[in-house]
Each structure stands twice: as structure tokens, then as C-alpha cells.
Amino acid sequence: MLNKFIIQKNKSIKDAMIKIEKNGLGTLFVLNNKKLIGVVTDGDIRRVIISGKKIDEKIDKVMNKNFIKIKDNFSRNKILEIISKYGHKVRIYPILNKSGNLIDISTKERLTIIPVYSPYLQGNEARYLSECISTNWISSRGGYVNKFENHFSLLHNGRKSLAISSGTAGLHLAIKSLGIKESDEVIIPNFTFAAVINSILYERAKPVIVDVDKKKWTIDINEIKKNITKKTKAIIAVHLYGNPCDLDNLKKICKKNKIFLIEDCAEAIGSKYKNKLVGTFGDCAIFSFFANKTISTGEGGMIVFKEKKYFNRAKMLRDHGMQDTKKYYHNEVGFNYRMTNLQAAIGVAQLEKFNEIIKKKIDVFQNYHNYLKKDLSIKFQKNEKFSINTYWAVGLIINSKKFFYKKVERFFRNKGIEVRNFFYPLNSQKIYRKFSTKQKYNTDQFVVKGITLPTFPSIKKDEISFIAKTLLNYLKKIR
């Protein structure tokens, strides 16, 4: 990726002009091998040409040797100090290691604001994408879709995988391909993203909203038992924020009542229950690769099945309901829920770093936990001992009378930190309320008392420490 923004010192002004024209940033970093020795901007080149220099002169004769740099071990305060001094004139900052080698570039925005999420794209993503473009395979045909599906299946115990356009498309395909239809009931947790309930409503089936466990924030088994009827056809178990649901009991209930188990792993890729990856327990499981997800393709998703017959049906429905062997002949009203080769190319590169990304996300949680565990007003999501949560988001509930998410969001924004509120529980939203099963839910205070912190693989330790200190100081202030 850096290649577009660098030039070796023995190249000419003309070479630099060509590169600058293409990279769109108006800046080039001049290297002696890997070491950064100068910077040129489009303005610098214009000025040297006006002054009469020839375009075949070497770039190191005209570059700026006095440039602003950021070392990768600089503290956050030091970086903010540099930016407040030079931010008005520097578009893009070089990041150097201790030997002075250029290892990254960054914008003023990224250096001053810690985002709530940032995808981890430092591998083969750009290379595979550019291969799709140079070979003209940009739609849903092309080798990367198969590669992505095959790699995903291998990871998930051989389950048949279909790459799709989003996690929501996956939920809808799950409902439709498992044969759930009008007036069938599907049990879902109250605390989740709305795509879960919407996918049921698309088919005019009936969502049954049950409560979640107070500490784990995932669907409560006893509440499921209370709400099973003859019409219940499926349970959607959402592994919320990465925390695996009680899968042994869910499987038992589903078997006993002959209903489907759909796992929503949108936020939980890589999480494990009793040493097995989530997504390999239910009749079907869906994943999301939206840009803020642990593995990302921009937009996109995957659906995996236990049984081949449902997989085949979902495959046909994904592709307009068209017959596999008879082109343009349709068996059913289907959808275009395909993933493009471009998205799959990113996905393949992301899966190459699967273990690395998962490890980084777990480390992010551990770091936050070490800083915050001593404050007894902070409640973390509780995991079972035999589960591994991969922490799509580090969510906290703050047990303090004076803590109100809205106020703290403003406080964090002023410090350059992006945070998020919890999902609005479904029963608290007017359009879904009629599907509630009780008056008071364990989630009633979640939006007021909950906060999710920046949780992305490349967040730095000193950024985590800054965020944690900011929260602890805030809590001290309101006590």
C-alpha cells in the first residue's frame, strides 16, 4: 500500500510527477532504501520547475530535508502537540520506526481522533483487489468468491459456506431457506441489532422477543422455555459483542422441540464455545463482514449450513431463485444476495490474518480490563469459563447514578475519542414493541448506562491507556 506514496532518491522529478499525479495525495516520501530522507509535494515540484530546473534532475536535489515526522513510539500527547503546531500545513504524516525507516503514513484525523473501529487491511487486500481489476473479474463471478467460501468452510469444520452481500441478507436467506413463513414464530433476544428482527418480518413471520441474561447479555434459556409454542419454528441465537450464547442448552431445546437453531455470528467470528468455533453448532449460521466487523470486506457476509439441502436452497435463492442447470429459468422468487469478487478478494486476504486479528482483539480487551477492573462501578460482559469471546466490541455497563451515556459521549468526543451507545433494545423501539413478551426487561437501562469503547486490532496500547484513564477520570469526577 505504501508503494504509491514513496520514491527512491535516485529517481527523477518526472518520475515523481507521475507518481504524485496517480496517488491523489499530492505528497511523496523520498527514501534511501527504506530510510526516509525527504518529502516532496506537488507544490514543491511546481516551484522548482518554474525556477527553471529540468524534469530529469534527481528528486533528492529538490526534496525537503526538513520534514515533520512521527516516530512509532511517540506518546499520544507528543503526537497531539506536533499536530497542533503543524496540522494546518501537513496533509499526511510519515510514521517511522527507531531506525528511521518509513513504516506507515497517517492522516491528521486518524492521529487526533481514536475511532470506534478501523478495519485491519495491512495484508494482501490491495494486491488481490488490483488483480481483480486487471483481470476484469469484478462481479460475483471469479476465483476469489470460491476461495473465500472454501477457506471459510475449512475454518468452520467443513460446513458448506455461501458468500453473500451482507449479514442481513444471510439472516433473510436463513429464514427463507429453512422454510419459515407467515405466522410461524421465531424466538430472538431483546438485545441485538435490528437486522435480526427485520429478517423475520420480511417473511411476515412473527418475532418473539425474549429477555437476555443480565450479566452475559445473550439470550436467556429460561425465557426461551417460557415462550416456546406449537408455532415456534426457530431460535436466533445472537453471540452478542462476540460472547457465545449457551449453546449446549440451546441445542437441547431445539432438539426436544424440533425447531431450528440459527446462530447469528455477525459479531462473533472466531469466538469459541467449549473449544469449537461458533457457527458450527446450529442448523445454520450467519456472519457479517461490514467495515466495523472483526473480518471485513466493506459490506458482505457468509451463511453456513449443517445440511446440504438447505445450503442448496439458499444458493438458489441467493441467485434470483434461478435453476443451476437451466439459465434464466426461475424456480422461486429469489434475490440477488451475491458477494462480488472484489469483496471476496479482500475477504481472502483478511482470512490469511485470521489468527493474528483474533489475537489482537482479545489483547485489546485484556488491556482495557487491566486498566478498568479495579473500578467497581464498571461491569464487563460476563463470559462462561469454557467460552472464548473475541470482543467485536468492548462494552461496559456503568453502575453509577450520575452516569448518562449521552453526556459521556460528548466528554469523550472533546478528548478525541469516538465511543458508541449500546443497541436500543428491541422492546424500546416503537415499531417492534408489539412483539415483546413482558413489560420489564433486564436491558431497560442498557442505553443509558452502556458504553462501547474503541475495539479495533491496530489500536495502540497507549491509546487504550488514554481511553481507560479518560473514563476513570470521568467516573471520579461524577462520584
Ligand SMILES: Cc1ncc(COP(=O)(O)O)c(C=O)c1O
Ligand atoms: C448481531 C447482528 N446481526 C446482523 C447484522 C447485520 O449485518 P450486516 O450489517 O452485514 O447486514 C449485524 C450488523 O451489525 C449485527 O450486529
